[in-house]
Amino acid sequence: MLIKRSTFASVAAAGVLLTGSGAAVAADGAPADGAAVTANAGPSKQAKYQRLHQLTRSTTTSVKDWRRTRELAQSGVDRWGFIWSTDWCTKLADKPGGFNFKLSCARHDFGYRNYKKMMGKEAFRHSKHERRVDKAFLFDMNNQCAVQPHKTDAERRQCRKTAKAYYDRVSN
Structure with missing residues (x-):
């Protein structure tokens, strides 16, 4: 496959390349999620940090990507x-008022535990990442409120109020 050098550099900077077979690989040369990884071929610290950032954003794409990556890890x-x-949200009820926030709690724990491991506990507490992971937690819970089956508008408002109370508890 012929790629102009400037195009290759810009694609590599984005972190993902496509091989001639169409298989995705990370810029560090490791295969994308789901592909076999040989011993000692783990991602670089920078690639892992970038991936962690991708998996802890307040976007529906990030949530879907986190779920897919989690399912792969579990398999x-x-x-x-x-x-x-x-x-599942230390010391907080998992289903307050019948609203299921368990996956939101799991993604929040994922962000906290992995950033603390990579940065150190104190560095994480004083970084922009803690606040961003907390905001992603609120984003996740509000999305869960929006898709609750058979809920009235009043119940959805109560769900968002409960989500905000959870957010306030973890972000203090």
Whole structure:
């Protein structure tokens, strides 16, 4: 495949390349999620940090990508070596008022645990990442409120109010 050097550089800077076969690979040469990884071919620290950032944003794409990456890790395909354990929102009820926030809690735990491991606990507490992970938590809960089955507008408002109370508890 012929690629102009400037095009290749800009694609590589974006972090993903396509091989001639159409298989996606990271800019560091490692295969994309779902592909086999050989021993010692793990991602660089910078690539892992960028991936963590991608998986903890307040976007529906980030949520879907996190879920897919989590499912792959749970099935044994874990190219990134992230921490996936969760305690489902420490000391907070998982389903307050019947609203299920468990996956929101799991993604929040994912962000906290992995940033703390990569940066150190104190550096994380004083970084922009803690606030961003907390905002993603609120984003996730509000999205969950929007898709609750058979809920009235009043129940959805109550769900968002409960989500905001959860957010306030974790972001203090």
